[in-house]
Amino acid sequence: MVGKTKPTIGRNFDLSPGVLRFSTARLRLKRGQKTPLKTVTKQTEKPLALQRTGQKFKLGHSQKHSTKKAIAPGTVLIILAGRHKGKRVVFLKNLPSGLLLVTGPHKLNGCPLRRIAPAFVIKTSLKIDVAGVKVPDHINDDYFKRKSLIEYKVTEERKKDTKSIDTSILASIKKNKDHKLLMGYLATLFSLGKNQYPHNLIF
Amino acid sequence: MVFHRVVQVGRVVFISEGKDEGKLATIVNVIDGNRVLIDGPTSGVVRGVRNLKELQLTKFTAAVEEAKVDEQFKKSAWAKKIQQKALKSRMTDFDRYKLMRAKQMRNRIIRVELAKLKKAQK
Numbered sequence: 001m002v003g004k005t006k007p008t009i010g011r012n013f014d015l016s017p018g019v020l021r022f023s024t025a026r027l028r029l030k031r032g033q034k035t036p037l038k039t040v041t042k043q044t045e046k047p048l049a050l051q052r053t054g055q056k057f058k059l060g061h062s063q064k065h066s067t068k069k070a071i072a073p074g075t076v077l078i079i080l081a082g083r084h085k086g087k088r089v090v091f092l093k094n095l096p097s098g099l100l101l102v103t104g105p106h107k108l109n110g111c112p113l114r115r116i117a118p119a120f121v122i123k124t125s126l127k128i129d130v131a132g133v134k135v136p137d138h139i140n141d142d143y144f145k146r147k148s149l150i151e152y153k154v155t156e157e158r159k160k161d162t163k164s165i166d167t168s169i170l171a172s173i174k175k176n177k178d179h180k181l182l183m184g185y186l187a188t189l190f191s192l193g194k195n196q197y198p199h200n201l202i203f
Numbered sequence: 204m205v206f207h208r209v210v211q212v213g214r215v216v217f218i219s220e221g222k223d224e225g226k227l228a229t230i231v232n233v234i235d236g237n238r239v240l241i242d243g244p245t246s247g248v249v250r251g252v253r254n255l256k257e258l259q260l261t262k263f264t265a266a267v268e269e270a271k272v273d274e275q276f277k278k279s280a281w282a283k284k285i286q287q288k289a290l291k292s293r294m295t296d297f298d299r300y301k302l303m304r305a306k307q308m309r310n311r312i313i314r315v316e317l318a319k320l321k322k323a324q325k
Contacts, residue, residue, distance in 0.1 A: 126297045
């Protein structure tokens with residue numbers, strides 16, 4: 001019987017017309033027709049002058065990070081990633097983990113009191129007066145940590161905290177001369193139009 | 204097609220790129236099809252040879268005095284456009300939002316007025 005032998009499936013395949021994934025040499029190596037050259041490294045007793053010895057990095061994350069760009073509280077930030085991307089939010093505080101504590105306010109754009117990495121925001125030149133806004137001490141990194149693996153649901157505590165901070169922020173926005181524009185600004189999403197390039201824009 | 208702005212001695216040019224960008228100067232001599240000798244004592248352009256690719260011809264010739272040309276150029280739509288472009292590039296994110304709202308308001312007024320006129324015509 002002729003058809004009993006197993007059909008061989010080639011390892012090689014086209015990446016694009018005319019371009020193969022593996023080279024002939026690579027295939028030979030895979031088939032075992034060729035053995036790779038073994039490089040013999042000399043064992044030196046003394047480490048070379050510029051050679052690193054010991055552990056390269058300390059294991060685990062360091063607990064404190066410093067934020068690169070100093071952002072003043074009250075600065076309006078544009079969130080670039082995550083479920084709130086495009087929203088303009090108010091910055092409140094730097095947290096010891098290096099994350100930024102921000103709030104929508106929730107009433108204006110639906111962004112609650114939450115943390116965001118500084119790499120995911122654009123700092124704008126607009127600042128809102130938050131001198132009267134007090135962030136309670138219990139709102140720290142631990143406060144935002146997930147307590148269990150069960151799907152997260154917004155707790156009443158968070159709703160309450162967001163509300164209490166937002167009301168004071170909204171009050172200070174109200175004092176502003178053009179508070180209507182400010183509120184509208186915070187409520188609208190940021191987007192780029194035609195021929196608008198973020199590297200050419202001033203924020 | 205008739206050209207009204209030609210490369211000629213006395214033609215006022217706008218320097219669009221390179222050194223002295225954005226300044227006005229006058230063609231003093233035409234060297235060849237590509238290069239001209241320009242000078243701009245009132246605008247601070249040092250006499251020198253420039254390629255015509257870096258220059259844009261204005262509608263003025265040096266028949267008008269140099270100082271007056273500067274004033275007249277500032278009044279032109281071209282100069283206003285340059286100014287507006289500079290203003291726009293300096294706008295912050297909040298400024299852009301305010302501009303958007305202002306435009307919305309203006310368009311709303313126009314739309315309402317137009318609708319009134321259309322209604323009156325019927």
